[in-house]
Amino acid sequence: MQQDTEFAPYLKPSATIDSDNETIRQFVSQRTQDANTPAEKAAQLYYAVRDGIRYDPYGIDLSIDGLRASGTLSAGRGWCVSKAVLLAAACRAAGIPARLGFADVRNHLSTERMRAQMQTDVFFWHGYTSIYLSGNWVKATPAFNIELCDRFGLKPLAFDGKTDAIYHPFDLQGNRHMEYLSYRGEFQDVPIERIRETFRKAYTLTSLGSGADFVRDVDRETAPREN
Secondary structure, three states: OHHHHHHHHHOOOOOOOOOOOHHHHHHHHHHOOOOOOHHHHHHHHHHHHHHHOEEOHHHOOOOHHHHOHHHHHHHOEEOHHHHHHHHHHHHHHOOOOEEEEEEEEEEOOOOHHHHHHHOOOEEEEEEEEEEEEOOEEEEEOOOOOHHHHHHHOOOOOOOOOOOOEOOOOEOOOOOEOEEEEEEEEEEOOOOHHHHHHHHHHHOOOOOOOOOOOHHHHHHHHHOOOOO
């Protein structure tokens, strides 16, 4: 009974993790047809979110509506937090306890436009999903889709439902990629007000400019340099 009470918050819908939404349930049903165990289901859902939802940090919306899992699924794109929310919702809909984890990271995957706006390479409240499998909470980070990893020369994160999937410190060329500076904790839902407050203090919140397009900027950032 105590264990049921302990995991109950991580199995039920919340403001952004709308795991009871019909589109989320259909998504889970379609993506886990060949899975036999919770770990297999979680892994299949991880890859469905990682590669089926395009990473786009230009669309950050720190509101309940902007972070809601069903909205991210419908849009087909999201940033690290909204993609982690979607994976958590999918896991809860599959009957697997899931919560949201956050860390401050130094991330070298960015664009010129992002660097100009943020004025720092530290990404506060970087989001991942923490999933309870085989008696352990396991970290799964579904943010960067495989096409983006290919463009930036990164090794895509693999997730087997057994070990943590957090970003590698170096890219395939040995350049610094991701450094985890500190962990913020794990939560039942997105601590929106705390994230907003940190962003207000840490970032220069200038406009991205009209017509800002992350994919186009990535193409420009990773285009071969002329000698």
